[in-house]
Amino acid sequence: MPQPLIIAIPKGRILDEAVPLLRRAGIEPEAAFSDENSRALRFATNQPGIDLIRVRAFDVATFVAHGAAQLGIVGSDVLAEFDYSELYAPVDLGIGHCRISVAEPAALAAHDDPRGWSHVRIATKYPHVTAAHFEARGVQAECVKLNGAMELAPLLGLAPRIVDLVSSGRTLKENGLVEVEVIAEVTSRLIVNRAAFKTRAEIVPLVEAFRRAVSSPLPLAGGAGGGPVTMESAT
Numbered sequence: 001m002p003q004p005l006i007i008a009i010p011k012g013r014i015l016d017e018a019v020p021l022l023r024r025a026g027i028e029p030e031a032a033f034s035d036e037n038s039r040a041l042r043f044a045t046n047q048p049g050i051d052l053i054r055v056r057a058f059d060v061a062t063f064v065a066h067g068a069a070q071l072g073i074v075g076s077d078v079l080a081e082f083d084y085s086e087l088y089a090p091v092d093l094g095i096g097h098c099r100i101s102v103a104e105p106a107a108l109a110a111h112d113d114p115r116g117w118s119h120v121r122i123a124t125k126y127p128h129v130t131a132a133h134f135e136a137r138g139v140q141a142e143c144v145k146l147n148g149a150m151e152l153a154p155l156l157g158l159a160p161r162i163v164d165l166v167s168s169g170r171t172l173k174e175n176g177l178v179e180v181e182v183i184a185e186v187t188s189r190l191i192v193n194r195a196a197f198k199t200r201a202e203i204v205p206l207v208e209a210f211r212r213a214v215s216s217p218l219p220l221a222g223g224a225g226g227g228p229v230t231m232e233s234a235t
């Protein structure tokens, strides 16, 4: 009996959108998976051949790239920051919509001209994405790495600008910042470890089940062809 496939799921805000998608792909996690009070990190599912782990968003990519998990769900922001060659991202899951943007205080933006920048100091959780974005147009970016609450940096003089995720824009607004450039649109992707994809035959139908789950807004009926994957049908 092969080891169960492990799918890494981020425990932050993507979790709520990921659970219905997992269900539509035929994967029903045990009850503790959606229980915020549970301290467990690895969970069984209705499929004996599939387990889930709940980890931090950035760590999903690390677990899957190193083969500790075979599949995962992760934002394209994280993929862009790490650029792991061991990862294959076959399905855009259409969840976790946001964008990665440059923002600065409204007062600075009022007289700022991004075309005149030659050097910028930026507080961000995404130093590689930030450096690559500015380098592409000949601007040197000096990054101060933060793991959250980037919006505080301009207010407290840590860096005049930030690069962070923006969705409704509420966080920027409530901290007196405005978006001045969009670097990239972000959605969550299904990722697969490339070596596992070649050696574990059951991954192909699982990827197809996710593809169908994205294109079908309703729970998929069981049965051959359009139904959710089972480990029996997958092998």
Ligand SMILES: Nc1ncnc2c1ncn2[C@@H]1O[C@H](COP(=O)(O)OP(=O)(O)OP(=O)(O)O)[C@@H](O)[C@H]1O
Pocket: 010, 011, 012, 013, 014, 055, 056, 057, 058, 074, 075, 076, 077, 078, 096, 097, 098, 147, 148, 165, 166, 167, 168, 186, 187, 188
């Ligand atoms: N405001 C948002 N709207 C939509 N999607 C978002 C938003 N913020 C983050 N995301 C997506 O959700 C992923 C996880 O973000 P989240 O904010 O849950 O992580 P986090 O809590 O900062 O991570 P951690 O605490 O684990 O370091 C991001 O990588 C991104 O793809």
Ligand SMILES: O=P(O)(O)OC[C@H]1O[C@H](OP(=O)(O)OP(=O)(O)O)[C@H](O)[C@@H]1O
Pocket: 012, 013, 147, 148, 149, 164, 165, 166, 167, 168, 169, 170, 171, 172
């Ligand atoms: O445009 P909005 O809809 O306000 O969303 C943007 C906020 O969402 C994310 O933070 P999150 O709430 O996940 O907190 P964290 O990054 O500090 O963990 C992001 O880092 C922004 O702060």
